[in-house]
Amino acid sequence: METILPKFDSVFSIDCVIFGFQANELKILLIERNEEPFKGWRALPGYIVKKDESIDDAAERILYELTGLRDLHMEQFHTFGDVDRHPQGRVITIAYYALIRIDVQKELKPVTNIAKSAFWYPVNELGKLPFDHAKVFETGFQKLRRRLGYQPIAFELLPEKFTLTQLQTLYEAILNKKLDKRNFRKKMLSYGFLKELDEKQKGVSYRAAKLYRFDRRKYNKIFQNELSING
Amino acid sequence: METILPKFDSVFSIDCVIFGFQANELKILLIERNEEPFKGWRALPGYIVKKDESIDDAAERILYELTGLRDLHMEQFHTFGDVDRHPQGRVITIAYYALIRIDVQKELKPVTNIAKSAFWYPVNELGKLPFDHAKVFETGFQKLRRRLGYQPIAFELLPEKFTLTQLQTLYEAILNKKLDKRNFRKKMLSYGFLKELDEKQKGVSYRAAKLYRFDRRKYNKIFQNELSING
CATH class of the missing domain: 3.90.79.10 (Nucleoside Triphosphate Pyrophosphohydrolase)
Known part of the structure; x- marks a missing residue:
């Protein structure tokens, strides 16, 4: 039926x-x-x-x-x-x-x-x-x-070369709060996945800041398996 | 209109x-x-x-x-x-x-x-x-x-008190692969969020294994802010 x-x-x-x-x-x-x-x-x-x-x-x-x-x-x-x-x-x-x-x-x-x-x-x-x-x-x-908090998404939004101030501004916008400049830089640089470039900002009227690049290979090496025991 | x-x-x-x-x-x-x-x-x-x-x-x-x-x-x-x-x-x-x-x-x-x-x-x-x-x-x-890989979900599936063998079996089931027993234990214990209890398995015919409990407070302390600079 x-x-x-x-x-x-x-x-x-x-x-x-x-x-x-x-x-x-x-x-x-x-x-x-x-x-x-x-x-x-x-x-x-x-x-x-x-x-x-x-x-x-x-x-x-x-x-x-x-x-x-x-x-x-x-x-x-x-x-x-x-x-x-x-x-x-x-x-x-x-x-x-x-x-x-x-x-x-x-x-x-x-x-x-x-x-x-x-x-x-x-x-x-x-x-x-x-x-x-x-x-x-x-x-x-x-x-x-x-x-x-667990993925390097900031670097999908930033230009390929960026200053630490830009990175901090983006974090502050996403987290919706002010962060301490010294602590932020210290922490971000301590990870080892930011590559300092031999270049500075161009076309700015104030003192040009150093540019950085995100090193995805290093990031993967560092953050792979932080909790996971996979691999 | x-x-x-x-x-x-x-x-x-x-x-x-x-x-x-x-x-x-x-x-x-x-x-x-x-x-x-x-x-x-x-x-x-x-x-x-x-x-x-x-x-x-x-x-x-x-x-x-x-x-x-x-x-x-x-x-x-x-x-x-x-x-x-x-x-x-x-x-x-x-x-x-x-x-x-x-x-x-x-x-x-x-x-x-x-x-x-x-x-x-x-x-x-x-x-x-x-x-x-x-x-x-x-x-x-x-x-x-x-x-x-980034959240302590294994402990939502295990009973409150569990053996390291149970924990490994669960990881193996989710990851669908065999893990080395010595490495697994070493790594899991090294984190510091597993609390060894003063108790052993009951009602087993083989040698009773030690029981552990997941310490969520310790986990939060350890894994908070691993990448995030929030807080």
């Missing part, structure tokens, strides 16, 4: 929290929405998944269409499914996040009508975001903060 | 990957499904989210109804959204995971008709799972393995 199953036809969306570091500020990518009734809203890049695409493919397509950015390494970090989170009914959203170097990214330019523009916006000045985007952002930000 | 928005009515599910350690084996919780056309299938505990419940609430309810377990600390770990993952159409599933001490858990007993029974099953003998449950399990297992 065969059982007839009902067919489901579901709607869900993707939202992206893309972090960057620019002009000594931690920023995220926002868009200005262009279609009614959301016209003029400043929101996270996000939209509805198509019926025939996987959610990972959808995340890539949506970010590209809304901002012009592609080939990022995006990672799913949380799915938001509160009952009333969307005005159009039960729409859950799968949130993705990425860290990028703003200095090597191309121009931001939506390729669809849904977004009027895309831009980097300082995390500290976000203000009100529509839907539950404040919660989505905050969850992504917490994840960033947690990962800072 | 008001825009009329279409209303969405979506269907999505929860699947649970619950890890436990029992009789020196790493296990997960499975159910035998009871309703056609899935009758007799051995699957991860999972089911459809109701229209009026958040996904976190749904995860708790579904695990309870299918297995009788509740008050677990479950955590969302991934959402699976391949186009053809479910025979009834576009059903994405949000996967949750938890680690529990089997020795302090109550009897497994479904409280709904959807599951005929719930039981612990060795990870090593899983065989074929229905839907994309093999992928869901494998993703959860990878997460467990990664976390072993």
Whole structure:
């Protein structure tokens, strides 16, 4: 005896929290929405998944269409499914996040009508975001903060060559607190994964600071197996 | 001018990957499904989210109804959204995971008709799972393995008092490889977070081994700030 199953036809969306570091500020990518009734809203890049695409493919397509950015390494970090989170009914959203170097990214330019523009916006000045985007952002930000404790993510946001002041500013922005300059430098240099370069900052009016590079091979050697007995 | 928005009515599910350690084996919780056309299938505990419940609430309810377990600390770990993952159409599933001490858990007993029974099953003998449950399990297992490298999760699975052999067996099960006994003990004891107790195993026919306890306070002291300069 065969059982007839009902067919489901579901709607869900993707939202992206893309972090960057620019002009000594931690920023995220926002868009200005262009279609009614959301016209003029400043929101996270996000939209509805198509019926025939996987959610990972959808995340890539949506970010590209809304901002012009592609080939990022995006990672799913949380799915938001509160009952009333969307005005159009039960729409859950799968949130993705990425860290990028703003200095090597191309121009931001939506390729669809849904977004009027895309831009980097300082995390500290976000203000009100529509839907539950404040919660989505905050969850992504917490994840960033947690990962800072056990992964070298700061160096995915900084330019390839950076000063210790830039590194400290980034840590302070992510941890949302001031750090003692002397302790910070001492600790960071003590690990041994920062390579001092034979170069200084260019084009600054104040005393040019030394530049450093992150040595991933050394990092891996040092932090491999700290607790894990694997290998 | 008001825009009329279409209303969405979506269907999505929860699947649970619950890890436990029992009789020196790493296990997960499975159910035998009871309703056609899935009758007799051995699957991860999972089911459809109701229209009026958040996904976190749904995860708790579904695990309870299918297995009788509740008050677990479950955590969302991934959402699976391949186009053809479910025979009834576009059903994405949000996967949750938890680690529990089997020795302090109550009897497994479904409280709904959807599951005929719930039981612990060795990870090593899983065989074929229905839907994309093999992928869901494998993703959860990878997460467990990664976390072993930076969080003291082994001690959430072991009984409160354990032998070094039990600890090693658990590490070997999660990492899926044999570890050298002498190196393992040396390394684990060198950290200083294992407290040797004045007790030995009871009720064993072979030579009783020493029992240890995990000292979380010491662990926190040691591993706090290893990379993070926070605090």
